[in-house]
Amino acid sequence: MTPLGGTLGRGIALGLDLGGSQIRAAAITSAGDRLGRRSAATPSGGGPEPIYATCAELLRGVRDDLPAASRGSLVAIGISSMGPVDPWRGVVVDPPNVPDLRDAALADEMEDRVGLPAYLDRDTNVAALAEHWLGAARDCGNFIYITVSTGLGGAIWLEDRLLLGPDGTAGEIGHVSLMPFGGPRCGCGGIGHLEAISSGSGLAAAAQDALADSARGAVAGALASGLLADRAASGRITGRDVAEGEMAGDAVCVGLMERARRAFAIACVGWVNAFNPERIVVGGTVAERQGARWLEPARVAVATTALRGPAAGVRIVPAELGADVGLVGAWPLVRDRHGAAVWRERRARP
Amino acid sequence: MTPLGGTLGRGIALGLDLGGSQIRAAAITSAGDRLGRRSAATPSGGGPEPIYATCAELLRGVRDDLPAASRGSLVAIGISSMGPVDPWRGVVVDPPNVPDLRDAALADEMEDRVGLPAYLDRDTNVAALAEHWLGAARDCGNFIYITVSTGLGGAIWLEDRLLLGPDGTAGEIGHVSLMPFGGPRCGCGGIGHLEAISSGSGLAAAAQDALADSARGAVAGALASGLLADRAASGRITGRDVAEGEMAGDAVCVGLMERARRAFAIACVGWVNAFNPERIVVGGTVAERQGARWLEPARVAVATTALRGPAAGVRIVPAELGADVGLVGAWPLVRDRHGAAVWRERRARP
Numbered sequence: 001m002t003p004l005g006g007t008l009g010r011g012i013a014l015g016l017d018l019g020g021s022q023i024r025a026a027a028i029t030s031a032g033d034r035l036g037r038r039s040a041a042t043p044s045g046g047g048p049e050p051i052y053a054t055c056a057e058l059l060r061g062v063r064d065d066l067p068a069a070s071r072g073s074l075v076a077i078g079i080s081s082m083g084p085v086d087p088w089r090g091v092v093v094d095p096p097n098v099p100d101l102r103d104a105a106l107a108d109e110m111e112d113r114v115g116l117p118a119y120l121d122r123d124t125n126v127a128a129l130a131e132h133w134l135g136a137a138r139d140c141g142n143f144i145y146i147t148v149s150t151g152l153g154g155a156i157w158l159e160d161r162l163l164l165g166p167d168g169t170a171g172e173i174g175h176v177s178l179m180p181f182g183g184p185r186c187g188c189g190g191i192g193h194l195e196a197i198s199s200g201s202g203l204a205a206a207a208q209d210a211l212a213d214s215a216r217g218a219v220a221g222a223l224a225s226g227l228l229a230d231r232a233a234s235g236r237i238t239g240r241d242v243a244e245g246e247m248a249g250d251a252v253c254v255g256l257m258e259r260a261r262r263a264f265a266i267a268c269v270g271w272v273n274a275f276n277p278e279r280i281v282v283g284g285t286v287a288e289r290q291g292a293r294w295l296e297p298a299r300v301a302v303a304t305t306a307l308r309g310p311a312a313g314v315r316i317v318p319a320e321l322g323a324d325v326g327l328v329g330a331w332p333l334v335r336d337r338h339g340a341a342v343w344r345e346r347r348a349r350p
Numbered sequence: 351m352t353p354l355g356g357t358l359g360r361g362i363a364l365g366l367d368l369g370g371s372q373i374r375a376a377a378i379t380s381a382g383d384r385l386g387r388r389s390a391a392t393p394s395g396g397g398p399e400p401i402y403a404t405c406a407e408l409l410r411g412v413r414d415d416l417p418a419a420s421r422g423s424l425v426a427i428g429i430s431s432m433g434p435v436d437p438w439r440g441v442v443v444d445p446p447n448v449p450d451l452r453d454a455a456l457a458d459e460m461e462d463r464v465g466l467p468a469y470l471d472r473d474t475n476v477a478a479l480a481e482h483w484l485g486a487a488r489d490c491g492n493f494i495y496i497t498v499s500t501g502l503g504g505a506i507w508l509e510d511r512l513l514l515g516p517d518g519t520a521g522e523i524g525h526v527s528l529m530p531f532g533g534p535r536c537g538c539g540g541i542g543h544l545e546a547i548s549s550g551s552g553l554a555a556a557a558q559d560a561l562a563d564s565a566r567g568a569v570a571g572a573l574a575s576g577l578l579a580d581r582a583a584s585g586r587i588t589g590r591d592v593a594e595g596e597m598a599g600d601a602v603c604v605g606l607m608e609r610a611r612r613a614f615a616i617a618c619v620g621w622v623n624a625f626n627p628e629r630i631v632v633g634g635t636v637a638e639r640q641g642a643r644w645l646e647p648a649r650v651a652v653a654t655t656a657l658r659g660p661a662a663g664v665r666i667v668p669a670e671l672g673a674d675v676g677l678v679g680a681w682p683l684v685r686d687r688h689g690a691a692v693w694r695e696r697r698a699r700p
């Protein structure tokens with residue numbers, strides 16, 4: 001199935017899901033069961049060491065809780081990390097929300113501290129592996145996985161394999177511009193990237209800007225309502241506030257949510273034209289909360305404006321594995337990489 | 351090298367390059383030499399039959415001109431056609447400029463009329479095969495090929511192979527939107543596609559619109575100069591007219607050319623982020639005439655705004671094979687497909 005593939009058989013993988021606010025761990029069986037779940041808050045501000053220590057403690061705890069028979073089936077650790085990462089070397093590169101982990105050799109650290117081989121990839125790639133194994137992309141050789149959450153990221157799976165690229169960063173399809181002329185600035189510095197328009201953080205930043213403009217009397221059209229001002233007064237505005245503002249009829253929120261869905265729909269048309277996928281699998285809290293409201297405009301845009309053949313052959317579907325996707329993906333990550341020559345070479349330590 | 355690969359050895363391919371205005375043919379040797387070139391105007395308005403007849407006549411002429419020894423080395427025909435095509439079935443689907451060829455089984459027709467197996471793909475895919483074999487993408491396992499000409503099209507080559515997709519349309523990266531909100535309408539019906547902004551036909555259409563607006567007094571800012579009006583009076587405005595208008599200082603042309611280069615640059619940033627290529631190979635008459643003027647803004651945009659790792663690893667380079675690229679590509683097209691099981695199955699006729 002995958003040209004990079006190794007073998008895992010009926011073995012068990014230890015899964016680690018490293019997020020900006022939480023770290024989770026569990027053992028993942030060949031049936032997709034999650035055993036011995038543990039979690040902890042992501043330590044912040046103390047450099048990499050407290051994070052390494054927490055991750056290793058969670059993994060050892062999961063391992064030690066396993067029945068002795070299962071412990072003997074443990075093969076390796078699969079790590080899902082916020083990006084960008086270098087999957088070839090198992091390194092977290094420079095996650096915007098967790099500066100403590102800049103150039104952090106997380107896979108090597110886990111190997112040393114837990115005593116099992118470790119493989120690491122970007123959360124979206126691990127999610128694509130999971131959705132392909134047990135979720136919305138089962139038996140699908142060509143799909144795009146996209147998560148619309150605080151950030152907006154993706155993975156590209158074509159001709160039966162996950163695309164990595166020489167630096168392992170292929171699939172960062174949230175960082176393509178849809179509004180290069182006058183669009184909002186992205187966290188990465190780009191202008192008008194899809195992430196800046198359609199993600200939770202992008203929606204929040206745009207709402208914050210609208211509020212500031214409104215306070216200065218700079219907006220000729222719709223004024224930000226009291227709703228946004230109230231939310232801002234009680235803390236930072238979130239993407240969820242903007243979505244709730246739309247439901248409450250706030251004109252600024254309505255405009256921002258419509259723009260976010262429209263941009264996502266247009267991006268889907270571009271992916272259908274560029275990649276000719278059979279499915280687009282959409283996960284992430286923003287998309288999941290919106291449901292059909294989020295997916296339907298994309299389906300209509302693809303059906304009516306994408307190239308004829310590819311438009312007829314693609315389905316836009318919700319992801320199926322929810323919050324566990326980063327843990328579940330540890331199993332296929334280990335299956336595809338452990339024992340495979342290309343990974344043995346690339347992960348070789350000097 | 352390529353998982354789809356067959357073998358051609360020292361064999362010779364017959365190359366056919368089908369364009370909107372011209373059809374060209376030559377025999378392509380394993381050294382890349384082009385023997386016995388022939389060409390003819392593309393017959394128009396008479397349905398597919400005159401086009402089939404002209405193609406077959408050119409191919410038979412090339413074959414008959416070969417020395418007897420070389421004729422014995424002929425293996426198959428490689429066809430480069432304007433898109434969209436279905437390479438799996440060897441069918442031209444619905445080229446906007448040549449309606450005579452809607453759903454035309456060109457590969458089968460050439461097999462029957464010339465007596466050799468025939469393989470067909472979109473011109474940009476054939477060009478990518480050629481540039482990988484003997485041009486700007488030699489020894490490169492990960493690159494994007496892009497042609498900026500009357501149209502704007504591309505091909506995606508990742509992890510040592512050309513991406514086709516289930517319908518064979520993967521790589522249509524000119525049909526991604528950069529200006530979904532208020533951008534120019536594309537020939538395919540989409541809004542703000544890169545092709546509508548940066549191709550020769552897109553530039554011409556925008557200049558025509560500016561001229562019409564100017565005549566109606568609808569433009570508040572820069573007025574279209576006499577230059578565009580003169581060109582329009584002596585026939586249809588072309589992309590070349592807009593480029594020349596920029597050099598003559600015409601404000602509308604300056605604005606359109608700057609927008610075209612800027613959009614292309616932003617698109618390159620997106621491709622670097624999404625695909626992590628080692629090279630972006632840029633061909634086509636518009637880009638070739640502009641030279642560094644076209645490529646340099648893209649290089650700067652990638653270096654300053656693309657993701658760190660991929661930005662450091664990519665080079666944006668001009669294509670090397672010029673107008674012969676569609677003929678030269680016939681050889682690797684036949685090399686990769688003739689005798690390969692996947693192609694034998696897919697091309698099997700009912």
